[in-house]
Amino acid sequence: MQTIHPAAPAAIAALAPLLGDRLTTARAPREQHGANEAHHPAAPPDAVAFPETTQEVAAILRAAHDHGCPVTAIGAASSLEGHHLAVRGGIGLSLARMNRILAVHAEDMDAVVQPGVTRTRLNEELRATGLMFPVDPGADASLGGMAATRASGTTAVRYGTMRDNVLALEVVLADGRIIRTGSRARKSSAGLDLTRLMIGSEGTLGIITEMTLKLHGQPEAVSAATCRFGTVADAVDCVIATIQSGLAVARIELLDEMMLRGFNAYQNSDLPEAPHLFVEFHGSPADVGEQAQAFGDLAGEFGAMGLRWTDRAEECRELWHMRHQAHYATGALDPGKRTLATDVCVPISRLAEAVTHAQALARELALTSTIVGHVGDGNFHCGLRVDPDDAEEMARLHRFTDALAENALRLGGTVTGEHGVGLGKIAYMAAEHGEAVTVMRALKSALDPEGILNPGKMLPPDDEG
Amino acid sequence: MQTIHPAAPAAIAALAPLLGDRLTTARAPREQHGANEAHHPAAPPDAVAFPETTQEVAAILRAAHDHGCPVTAIGAASSLEGHHLAVRGGIGLSLARMNRILAVHAEDMDAVVQPGVTRTRLNEELRATGLMFPVDPGADASLGGMAATRASGTTAVRYGTMRDNVLALEVVLADGRIIRTGSRARKSSAGLDLTRLMIGSEGTLGIITEMTLKLHGQPEAVSAATCRFGTVADAVDCVIATIQSGLAVARIELLDEMMLRGFNAYQNSDLPEAPHLFVEFHGSPADVGEQAQAFGDLAGEFGAMGLRWTDRAEECRELWHMRHQAHYATGALDPGKRTLATDVCVPISRLAEAVTHAQALARELALTSTIVGHVGDGNFHCGLRVDPDDAEEMARLHRFTDALAENALRLGGTVTGEHGVGLGKIAYMAAEHGEAVTVMRALKSALDPEGILNPGKMLPPDDEG
Structure with missing residues (x-):
């Protein structure tokens, strides 16, 4: 494991007296902070710093700035787009000790x-x-x-x-x-x-x-439910009708049939492998009851089956805990591969079109993909299982992600609703923003003229538009 | 009326063929677009342009940029901080015809x-x-x-x-x-x-x-009410309790006793000259009824009197129409002067302190001031009647506005909740933002290096920090 950035040694030497053992170049912490949950290649920093105060962060940046050394911030490292990966080396700045x-x-x-x-x-x-x-x-x-x-x-x-x-x-x-x-x-x-x-x-x-x-x-009352549908289109049409009716859902999540198959594999369960909605309402007990009733009526119109409500806190928690395991449950399909999560978001009226397009595309390209989505916002994720060493599969993957992004933009949406750009979406920034990318670049240059802050992320290089 | 900016004639000449009679240097439209509803001195542009398309706006800016000529956008000119005043001359860019x-x-x-x-x-x-x-x-x-x-x-x-x-x-x-x-x-x-x-x-x-x-x-049901209180502090404490209770008010407005006096003078009415709250709830009929009941109970705890509800659309409209006349009703006090509106916003827990401080300060400085406020946000306005030609009164006014701003910042708030900076709040930008002003200036330079866009507004000049 070699030093990657030429300016790193001088910046590290300058900071050693200040940070003591809270600045390390040891292999294990560098590797740990250079790993990620997603499909991006590992990229360890040259050193990891653990500041405890704003003044220490300022000192780190002053030293890095003086020496032209990259600084990449690291939070919980749960990013799916490699935001915290030190792709140009330099200092990995962990905020883990600034946790008060x-x-x-x-x-x-x-x-x-x-x-x-x-x-x-x-x-x-x-x-x-x-x-x-x-x-x-x-x-x-x-x-x-x-x-x-x-x-x-x-x-x-x-x-x-x-x-x-x-x-x-x-x-x-x-x-x-x-x-x-x-x-x-x-x-x-x-x-x-x-x-x-x-x-x-x-x-x-x-x-x-x-x-x-x-x-x-905190809501006075919470009521959550799951139900399943004959087709993804029915489930999404139910979401669209729910949002358009003005029902104040607190959560409304889509899980497609492949996602349910993933959960069954991951947690050894026997859930029906059909498109599901998970919903939740927050409010006064009267509100929540009224809204649950209204949702039930609406869902019925779209052929919802097995609608089951709970207002027990423990059951609600379990439901959302399961939902939050989607990334790992996707991993239970096609074991041994890695998961790439997409993140498009479209106007709600185009959601059914976008989701069914994504499903058809995955089938056509013979890719294993789950779909989960914060569909009340028009946002959904495909969880694609891929082997980064299989060039042919990666080529199919890139055809998928390119077509998905293009379709989202065509429908008036965005290539990333909530995961950010990081490394994985840079290629779509010019298509999404056009000339506005040059404005982002001008702002970046104004605030970070030396380009030391998280280089290689978010903005495409100048010569790419 | 002379041309003010030296670059204006060349820019105007360059644009004349494109815009024809939608570019004018006539006195009347220049004066009209250089006037304002507030206390700022008139500042007419050298010409007024009326583009009808984005391409025309782009052409105007290209010409202005080429010649270094200021461009100041003008909407409905209802700004209270002189945003649209062409203080450096140049082109006044009216968006009035881009109204589709x-x-x-x-x-x-x-x-x-x-x-x-x-x-x-x-x-x-x-x-x-x-x-x-x-x-x-x-x-x-x-x-x-x-x-x-x-x-x-x-x-x-x-x-x-x-x-x-x-x-x-x-x-x-x-x-x-x-x-x-x-x-x-x-x-x-x-x-x-x-x-x-x-x-x-x-x-x-x-x-x-x-x-x-x-x-x-549009809300299914709307219910509005007015009530009065013994003191401004009681009214504000009622607001604080309302917000903290989580009641989803759609509007909650404070009007102090001087404001009521202004309304009586302006509309020749006989309303009790006491601190008032005007509130409104939006929702289902059941919601709105429940919330009105809860607000009534709360207000009673703070000694509210004369609580009167209406759910008739016409009466609600009249109520808010009256509220929206506050600027003119303030003008009915001390006729012949102009109105300066302040706009501080503080954390809700400090609101009573901020409002009573403002009232006491106006009394101490012998200034005529009404208070109205979007108090659910912690935002309130003092409407001060002043004679711009009376130097001694203007000195008292500036003592008032300085002390009000300083107190808002001390309480963790902002000097302007919603009116913007324009001309009137520039003096407080350094106190509110400190070093961040230099960041705003760097962003401005990055996007408008020639400084042609609305010069003299929002940011204090470089040498003032």
């Missing part, structure tokens, strides 16, 4: 946290307050990573994405300067929206060192 | 509009669809201007601000290039959030030429 909850302002329904806090940890701490942080990407991601990738997940249809649930940030810029964006006020029109500029910037514009999050009241 | 509703996608609950469409026009067109665009700043502002200033208003507590209700934009950049930001997908994590960067950029980064807006279902 600094304040919970229950009276204002906000919390101030460090970026290494995970979403489940925050919700455990909040339990007694009656409040919650709803954004739920499935993985127990770090909140900093969720902000950096504009994450969302099962509850976005009701509570919004990270874009909507971050009030303010503290950010260390490429040259080590520290800025604050936003305030604890619920809204502001005081100048450029730097908070939203940083959210989704994937560590390419700055490192988030503190975040003020919007909290929500 | 290009598409309503009822099935996706979105609409595509040109920037000159006003919010009431859009809602009239939407009436039959069962959908609405809820953002309500009071004035019949243009939607482009609302996006450019990140406007909100009475309904933001329920439906969010322009930040939350714009899906995508078409923008012409300073050099005439045309970009599209976002898509019709409900969410995306595909790169930098240029949509949010443009929203609130006050015409300093680009000119919005098309917008895709998120629509909402």
Whole structure:
């Protein structure tokens, strides 16, 4: 394992006195921080730094900036697009030790946290307050990573994405300067929206060192249900009708027949291998009852079978725990391969068309693919099982992902609803954004002229448009 | 009336063949477009252009860019911070003729509009669809201007601000290039959030030429009420309790005793001159009834008097029409002066403190001031009557606005919740944002290196920090 970036040794030497054993070039931590859950090749940094304060992050960036050394932030490393992989080497900046909850302002329904806090940890701490942080990407991601990738997940249809649930940030810029964006006020029109500029910037514009999050009241009552349909089109048409009717679903998830087959293989169960919807309502007991009734009536019109409600917390938790295992359950199909997850999002009226197109395409290309989706937003994932060493299969995979992306754009959508660009979607940025890519590049150059922040991610190189 | 900017004649000459009589240097239209509703001195542009297409806007910007001529966009000119005033001369770019509703996608609950469409026009067109665009700043502002200033208003507590209700934009950049930001997908994590960067950029980064807006279902039932309180502190404490209880108010507005006095003077009425709340609930008839009941119970705990509900559409409309006349009703106090509206926004738990501080300060400085507020967001406005020619009164006014801003920042808030920075809040940008102002300036330089877009607005000059 060799040093990859020529500037790394000098930057590492400069930081050693400050960080002591919280800066390591040992093989194991480098390999650990250079691995990923998805299909991307491993890419270890030259060193891993574990700062504990904003000032330490600033010192790391100053040193890296002085020496021209890349810095790649690492949260919980649950990214599916390789955001945290040090593809150009340099320093891997782990936020794992910046994991304190600094304040919970229950009276204002906000919390101030460090970026290494995970979403489940925050919700455990909040339990007694009656409040919650709803954004739920499935993985127990770090909140900093969720902000950096504009994450969302099962509850976005009701509570919004990270874009909507971050009030303010503290950010260390490429040259080590520290800025604050936003305030604890619920809204502001005081100048450029730097908070939203940083959210989704994937560590390419700055490192988030503190975040003020919007909290929500825990729902008084929760009611969840599963049901199955004759075809995926029926299930999706039921979703479209549900959203268009104005029913305030808290979650509405599609799982196709292959996904159910994956669950049966993964957890040794005997669920019907048919397209399913998993739904949940939050509100007062009266609300939730009324909405469940209305959903049941609607679902019936689309031929829903086996509709089963529960309002027991333990059963709801089990249901969503199962849903969150989709990535691993996909892995139970075609064992020995890796999973590539796609992430298109389209206007809701085009969702049935997009999902059936994806299914047909996978069949045509003889690829094993599950489909799960946060379909209330028009967002769905294909989980494709592939062998990165099988060139012929990889060629079929790329035909699939290219056609899927092209179709999403044709339908007025986006190539990535919530996973971010990272390494895997760079190829589609020009097609999605056109000339706007040059604007993104100009903003990147303005804030990181040396290009040290997470190089090789998000934006295609200049000569590719 | 003289030409103010030296580059204007050449840019105007270059554009005359393209725009014909839609480019004018006549005195009357220049004066009309250089006037404002607030206290700012008039500042007419050297010419007013009335483009009808995105290509024409692009041509105007190319010519202006080539000649170094300022361009200031003008929507409905309802800004309270002089955003549209051509303080450096140059071209005033009126979006008034770009006022077409290009598409309503009822099935996706979105609409595509040109920037000159006003919010009431859009809602009239939407009436039959069962959908609405809820953002309500009071004035019949243009939607482009609302996006450019990140406007909100009475309904933001329920439906969010322009930040939350714009899906995508078409923008012409300073050099005439045309970009599209976002898509019709409900969410995306595909790169930098240029949509949010443009929203609130006050015409300093680009000119919005098309917008895709998120629509909402018209509420099945609406119920509105007014009630009065013994003190402003009681009224605000009732608001805080309402928000903290999780009641889904659609509107909750504070009007202080001076504001009621203004209404009585303006509309020759006999309303009790006491602090009032105006509230509204949207939902199913059952919801709305339940919420009205809960609010009534809460309000009673804070000594509310004269609580009166209506669910008749005409009465609700009249109520909000009256509320929207606050700017003019303030004008009925101390006639012959002008109105300066402040716009601080603080965390809800500090709202009572902020409002009572503002009242005491106005009394102490012997200034006539009304208070109205979108208090569910922690946002309130003081309407101060001043004579711009009275230096001593203006000195007291500036002591007031400085102390108000300082107090809002001390309480964790912002100096402008929804009116934007324009001319009037530039002085507070450094105090609110600190080092982040340099980041805003770097972004501005990256996208408008010649500084032709709305110069003199939003950002303090470089030498002021």
